[in-house]
Amino acid sequence: MSAFILSPDTVWNPKALATGSVPRKVLHRIAFLPKGGGLGLNLRVIMENEPLRYFIALSPFVIAMFIWRDLALPISQAPVAMIIVIGFFEMKVLRVSAEKRKTLMDEDQAARVQDTLSYRARRVLTKLAALRGQTSGEVMLVVEQSELAHVTPLTLVSLQTRDGKPRILSLTPEERDLIAAELFDEEFTERLLHTANLREDVYLRSVSFDARGVSGHARLAALLDSPAPQEAPA
Known part of the structure; x- marks a missing residue:
């Protein structure tokens, strides 16, 4: 790019x-x-949006709620697990550790x-x-x-x-x-x-x-x- x-x-x-x-x-x-720059640039700029990245990180929870409908409520009420997933995605997947x-x-x-x-x-x-x-x-x-x-x-x-x-x-x-x-x-x-x-x-x-x-x-x-x-x- x-x-x-x-x-x-x-x-x-x-x-x-x-x-x-x-x-x-x-x-x-x-x-x-x-203006211009093509789809790739626009998608990359959108990627800088934190709420969107959080949605990507939490997408497995959303998919799981659709697959296992009887577990949808317990999954949606697991904020600690969601925070851990977001933290892992942001700090380990998208960023480099200080070390x-x-x-x-x-x-x-x-x-x-x-x-x-x-x-x-x-x-x-x-x-x-x-x-x-x-x-x-x-x-x-x-x-x-x-x-x-x-x-x-x-x-x-x-x-x-x-x-x-x-x-x-x-x-x-x-x-x-x-x-x-x-x-x-x-x-x-x-x-x-x-x-x-x-x-x-x-x-x-x-x-x-x-x-x-x-x-x-x-x-x-x-x-x-x-x-x-x-x-x-x-």
Whole structure:
């Protein structure tokens, strides 16, 4: 699953992204409805909903009540057993224990993964600032991943700023394509970052960039790479 580029343009409920501070944490804080991304992304986003996960964990009880109808009442009145099942499903099936985290990846490799993320994020931010012709102000690339371990990683990438007012910035299709092409690839994957994040038990990463640091060379390269303007029809 590819990272989802989160911006007011890529969700059906952009007002939900309003924030008073950045970096903005989204997962488990707000319910967002992605535009596009296919069925897989939508199902994965739904999977972050705790009540739904509780229903999945308790589904054997529901099935048992339909199979053994004479035991339906005793089964429905077994809250302790249900709590134990939910706890096992959440902590053992979907998450990694504290003892196992350190075995996922060694400390040096995890540090290299974070260094790679920082390097690539700054490269992306440089190109975005140059394309926008931005000469001042601070922006940050925020990469948030789900803490659920044994499912497909869910990665949200957004451009945020505290200048003016804290907010998640809108992105053009070209800017979203740039982020998608430059941040992750076959060598540096979302799953690799997710493994490092699981080890450190940290799921929100942000890299800040001052637009004053964009070189003239980067601005020229952005200008040359930008599509030529289309002539108006006569």
